[in-house]
Every structure is written in structure tokens, then in C-alpha cells.
Amino acid sequence: LxxxxxxxxxxxxxxxxxxxxxxxxxxxxxxxxxxxxxxxxxxxxxxxxxxxxxxxxxxxxxxxxxxxxxxxxxxxxxxxxxxxxxxxxxxxxxxxxxxxxxxxxxxxxxxxxxxxxxLLSAVADLDEGDAELTSEQAEARLQASGFTNPGGALNHIQALTQGVSRRAAIQKALLPVLLHWLAEGTDPDGGLLAFRKLSDDLGEKYWFLRMLRDSSGAAQRLTSALSTSGFVAKLFGRVPDGAAWLDDDEDLIPRSADSLREEVIATLERHSKDQNAAAKALRAMRRRELLRIALSSMVGISDIGAVGAALTELATAFLEWILALSRTPDDGIEFAIIGMGRLGGAELSFGSDLDVLYVYRDSGAGDQAS
The missing domain is CATH 1.20.120.330 (Nucleotidyltransferases  domain 2)
Known part of the structure; x- marks a missing residue:
């Protein structure tokens, strides 16, 4: 009532x-x-x-x-x-x-x-009988619902719904609900912009359109994440296919240390003759897994302890591949990386630095270590 x-x-x-x-x-x-x-x-x-x-x-x-x-x-x-x-x-x-x-x-x-x-009537054709607004009235509604740049938001809506493609038709039907979910976030403008970029990246991919159309839970998770976290929105810009995970909780569970280590080893072997290619592939892996952990936290699959452990395991795998890239099998050096602070306590957060000590011993230095 x-x-x-x-x-x-x-x-x-x-x-x-x-x-x-x-x-x-x-x-x-x-x-x-x-x-x-x-x-x-x-x-x-x-x-x-x-x-x-x-x-x-x-x-x-x-x-x-x-x-x-x-x-x-x-x-x-x-x-x-x-x-x-x-x-x-x-x-x-x-x-x-x-x-x-x-x-x-x-x-x-x-x-x-x-x-x-x-709102769509200001920028797109609607069925007969729908209420129509001028651009000024549409901007007023957007501003009242929390958008700080209603003109920009209206431009994004136009870009998402223009044309006669299957994607435009689906998004025209879904945008009223998506806008409502975006408006519930802390940054509706940023969320709408991120959604537009993600939609452009994924284009006409069937699974993305099906997820938006048929899985309200996944669509709500997506819009909530985009309008709540600028960090997650940026990660989606680099890992757009990660949106598919929101349709299946199993895909959002952070990967184990062993699984990460296996991927690192396989990547290094695949690019054994090209360090730059290996580094590029492993940085992409890190971004992908950061997004998975962040989404897992946002939808309630992982609590703060599980997030800290997952970030620590990812950081450990990252340090291991850096060490592997920088060494040769016969360099004659015993080398260890000691995690300190939150890394050592397996309590990393998304903004944590990695505090480490490098401990090594040259094979020709006897029992003395540095």
C-alpha cells in the first residue's frame, strides 16, 4: 500500500x-x-x-x-x-x-x-498505450531515482535500445527492471555506464542475452555488482565473460590453491619461450580470479574469512609465477619468499599490499644466507 x-x-x-x-x-x-x-x-x-x-x-x-x-x-x-x-x-x-x-x-x-x-519513450519506440515522456521529463525521473547525470543516463539508454537487433529488443523489454536495480546501488550512473560497456563487449552472445532474459537472479546480481563497486565494474571491462558465472553459484566459488598452481604451471609451459606472453596470460588469470572472488563476496557465497583466504592463495600463486619467470633452473640460488602481515596471516583484503621478505642463499656462499 x-x-x-x-x-x-x-x-x-x-x-x-x-x-x-x-x-x-x-x-x-x-x-x-x-x-x-x-x-x-x-x-x-x-x-x-x-x-x-x-x-x-x-x-x-x-x-x-x-x-x-x-x-x-x-x-x-x-x-x-x-x-x-x-x-x-x-x-x-x-x-x-x-x-x-x-x-x-x-x-x-x-x-x-x-x-x-x-523513460524509454524518450529514446525508443514503445508499444501503443505506453506512457510517453519528453526527454526533460525522463531526465527528471532518472534524477529522482538517484542518477546524478540523467542526461548521460538517457544517452546510455538510447544506445542500449536503438536499432532492431535481438539484443536491442531484449534490453528494451528488460531495462525498466534493470534501471530499478541499478538505482538501488551506490552509483547508478557508473553502473549503467558499465552495463552499456559490458553489453557492447558481449554483443549478440546468446548466453548473455539468455541470462538477462531468463535469469532474473543473475541479472539482478549483475546490475547490483556494477552499480555498487567501481572495482568490479572495471574488472568486468577486462573480463566480460565473467558475467556468465552469476547464473551458477558453483562458478563463483573461489578456486583452490592447487587449481591455481596447476594453471600457473600449464601457462608457463605453454609460453616457455616467450616470457612476455606468459606474463600477459598470468596477469589475465589474476584479474579473472579477482573478479570471481569479488563476486563471490558480493552475492554472499564467501564470508570475510573465505575471501581473505582466497585472495591469499591467489597472491601466493602470483608470487610463485613471478619467481618462476625470473629464475633459471641452474642459477645455483636457494630462494624463498616469506609472507608478512596480512599475507602471512592469510587475511588479505582487496586493497592490501603484499608485504614480503626475500630470503636467498648462493650455492657458493656456504651456510651464510641473506
């Missing part, structure tokens, strides 16, 4: 500054005025009206039965059965709960469609 009131009041704030016809005091009157002025689609306005009336009746009957101000649905089956009879919305408790939950889902979806989908 409060989501409906918030959405309508927010739309009034956005459009009422320049249009006094939408400055109604009551919620349903304001909704009707917004629809009449074209800021809300007719179908969405009718659905919102029905949902609001249903939830308002439920709230009133709950408050009358308890004789106190309450917005909570009762938990006891008998109380719900009484509420069903009082509201005449359902014949029994089960049907009333089903109706209530369906109405909640409808309101959530309507909020996304009402607030974000009309």
Missing part, C-alpha cells in the same frame, strides 16, 4: 512542478490525473487502482478488528479467515493469502513499469 502511495507521490513531484493538473491531494485522484495527462499508461493505472483498493480494504478491516493502527497481515489462520469474510475478497483464509501475495507482486511490478519503462 505504501509503495503505491510513494510511487504516485513521486510521480507528482516529478511532473507536478510544471503541470498543475496532477496536483491532486488524494491518491486515486492523483493516479487518475497522471493517467489522463499521459504520465502513466491506462492499463497500469487501472491495475494500480484495483491493487490500491484491495490493499486499502484489507488495512481498514485489520484495523477495525484490532481497534488499533496496524498494517500487518495476521498470521493465525482463524484471524485470516475472519478477515476474508469481513472484506468479502475471498471465501477462505488460503484464497485471501493468495490474493494478498499476488497483489503485492503486481504492485512491485507496476512500480517498475510505471516509473522506469516510460
Amino acid at each position: 505504501r509503495d503505491i502511495e510513494f510511487t504516485i507521490q513521486l510521480l507528482q513531484l516529478v511532473h507536478g512542478a510544471n503541470d498543475d493538473t496532477v496536483r491532486d491531494l488524494d491518491t486515486l485522484g492523483a493516479l487518475e490525473s497522471l493517467a489522463r495527462a499521459g504520465y502513466v499508461g491506462r492499463v497500469e493505472a487501472a491495475e494500480f487502482d484495483r491493487s490500491y483498493r484491495t490493499l486499502r480494504v484489507l488495512e481498514h478491516r485489520i484495523q477495525l478488528s484490532q481497534l488499533k493502527r496496524s498494517h500487518l497481515m495476521p498470521q493465525e489462520e482463524e484471524a485470516i479467515r475472519v478477515l476474508a469474510r469481513a472484506t468479502k475478497l475471498a471465501d477462505n483464509a488460503t484464497d485471501l493469502v493468495t490474493l494478498w501475495r499476488a497483489t503485492q507482486r503486481s504492485v512491485r511490478g507496476l512500480h517498475e513499469r510505471l516509473f522506469y519503462r516510460p
Whole structure:
């Protein structure tokens, strides 16, 4: 119920500054005025009206039965059965709960469609009957939802939805929801820019479009990561295929030390005659695994202890390949790298330096070590 009131009041704030016809005091009157002025689609306005009336009746009957101000649905089956009879919305408790939950889902979806989908009308063709906004109105909505550069955001939306490609069609349908998720992050502008770059990098790849279309969990994870962490957004710029991991928790589990070491050895053997190629491949491996660890942390698969251990194992593998690249088999030097501080305690964070001591002994120096 409060989501409906918030959405309508927010739309009034956005459009009422320049249009006094939408400055109604009551919620349903304001909704009707917004629809009449074209800021809300007719179908969405009718659905919102029905949902609001249903939830308002439920709230009133709950408050009358308890004789106190309450917005909570009762938990006891008998109380719900009484509420069903009082509201005449359902014949029994089960049907009333089903109706209530369906109405909640409808309101959530309507909020996304009402607030974000009309933004596309400023830059892309929509189906007949959708609300249309001017560019200025679209920018006002974006700014109200947290975008600090609404003009730039509108340009990104245009780039993502222009044309008649399969990608443009899918993103045009999904952007209202994606924008909502981006707006929940700490940097919606950066997240939208990163999403545009990632979309450009992956182009028409089937798995990416399928993930956006069919896996709301993966799509929400992606937009949340992009709009929450600039570090992750930059890593995605170098490892765009990492987006596929978000569709399968198994792919987000940090790799073991043995697995990392095996890849390092295989890479060194594959590029045994070209140190530059080996270094390039192993730096790419490090970026890839940093992204995996970061995403694992963000989606809750790895706790802080597991993240510290994973970063330490990655750093250890990285140091081992640096040492392997810089030495020759017959250099006659015993060499060890001693991890200090957080590296030694296996508690690295993403911003940690690697504090190390190099300990070596020349084969001709007897028992003295440096």
C-alpha cells in the first residue's frame, strides 16, 4: 500500500512542478490525473487502482478488528479467515493469502513499469498505450531515482535500445527492471555506464542475452555488482565473460590453491619461450580470479574469512609465477619468499599490499644466507 502511495507521490513531484493538473491531494485522484495527462499508461493505472483498493480494504478491516493502527497481515489462520469474510475478497483464509501475495507482486511490478519503462519513450519506440515522456521529463525521473547525470543516463539508454537487433529488443523489454536495480546501488550512473560497456563487449552472445532474459537472479546480481563497486565494474571491462558465472553459484566459488598452481604451471609451459606472453596470460588469470572472488563476496557465497583466504592463495600463486619467470633452473640460488602481515596471516583484503621478505642463499656462499 505504501509503495503505491510513494510511487504516485513521486510521480507528482516529478511532473507536478510544471503541470498543475496532477496536483491532486488524494491518491486515486492523483493516479487518475497522471493517467489522463499521459504520465502513466491506462492499463497500469487501472491495475494500480484495483491493487490500491484491495490493499486499502484489507488495512481498514485489520484495523477495525484490532481497534488499533496496524498494517500487518495476521498470521493465525482463524484471524485470516475472519478477515476474508469481513472484506468479502475471498471465501477462505488460503484464497485471501493468495490474493494478498499476488497483489503485492503486481504492485512491485507496476512500480517498475510505471516509473522506469516510460523513460524509454524518450529514446525508443514503445508499444501503443505506453506512457510517453519528453526527454526533460525522463531526465527528471532518472534524477529522482538517484542518477546524478540523467542526461548521460538517457544517452546510455538510447544506445542500449536503438536499432532492431535481438539484443536491442531484449534490453528494451528488460531495462525498466534493470534501471530499478541499478538505482538501488551506490552509483547508478557508473553502473549503467558499465552495463552499456559490458553489453557492447558481449554483443549478440546468446548466453548473455539468455541470462538477462531468463535469469532474473543473475541479472539482478549483475546490475547490483556494477552499480555498487567501481572495482568490479572495471574488472568486468577486462573480463566480460565473467558475467556468465552469476547464473551458477558453483562458478563463483573461489578456486583452490592447487587449481591455481596447476594453471600457473600449464601457462608457463605453454609460453616457455616467450616470457612476455606468459606474463600477459598470468596477469589475465589474476584479474579473472579477482573478479570471481569479488563476486563471490558480493552475492554472499564467501564470508570475510573465505575471501581473505582466497585472495591469499591467489597472491601466493602470483608470487610463485613471478619467481618462476625470473629464475633459471641452474642459477645455483636457494630462494624463498616469506609472507608478512596480512599475507602471512592469510587475511588479505582487496586493497592490501603484499608485504614480503626475500630470503636467498648462493650455492657458493656456504651456510651464510641473506
